[in-house]
Amino acid sequence: MVAGSEKAKKLTHAWILLKSDLSKGSPGLQTKAVSKELQIHPRTVLRVQAHFASEGLESAISRKVHKQHKPCMLDGEQESRLIALCCSKAPAGRSRWTLQLLGEHLVQLHSVDHISRSTVFRTLKKHT
Numbered sequence: 001m002v003a004g005s006e007k008a009k010k011l012t013h014a015w016i017l018l019k020s021d022l023s024k025g026s027p028g029l030q031t032k033a034v035s036k037e038l039q040i041h042p043r044t045v046l047r048v049q050a051h052f053a054s055e056g057l058e059s060a061i062s063r064k065v066h067k068q069h070k071p072c073m074l075d076g077e078q079e080s081r082l083i084a085l086c087c088s089k090a091p092a093g094r095s096r097w098t099l100q101l102l103g104e105h106l107v108q109l110h111s112v113d114h115i116s117r118s119t120v121f122r123t124l125k126k127h128t
Contacts, residue, residue, distance in 0.1 A: 009063065010061050010062065010063075012038060012040065013048050013060060013061040014061050015038055016034055016038065016040075016044070016045050016048045016049070017048065017049070017052055017057070017060060017061070019033075019034045019037060019038070020034055020045065020049055031045045031046060031049075048060050048061075073112070073115060073119045073123075074112065074115075074119070074123055078106070078111050078112060079123055079127070081106065081109065081111050082102060082106060082111075082120065082123055082124070083123075083124070083127055085097070085102060085105055085106065085109075086102060086124060091105075099117040099120045099121055100117055102120050103115045103116065103117055103119075103120050106120075
């Protein structure tokens with residue numbers, strides 16, 4: 001392999017296409033031979049070859065752009081309120097806070113309009 005300044009996956013995908021090339025003077029290796037030589041899974045070789053055949057070179061060697069990016073539900077001030085609430089004494093009749101209780105209490109404090117337990121969990125996990 002040759003060292004380069006490109007990302008490793010991009011170089012690996014380019015090497016897959018070069019090793020798989022069936023034109024005259026090229027190695028033209030089979031899928032298993034390419035995967036063994038590059039020490040990658042054969043399914044990766046097949047996937048890169050399929051992308052190349054259907055969408056072209058740039059699509060085959062570049063990573064997909066994520067289209068499902070979701071912005072953070074809570075801003076910094078709301079996160080700090082959640083953490084402070086979590087560190088405070090649990091409500092009467094409870095031994096500790098639950099994710100559901102924390103979410104409901106944030107809504108009652110008018111910090112947020114609505115919030116799911118998973119958002120509360122991810123926020124607390126991020127700051128633990």
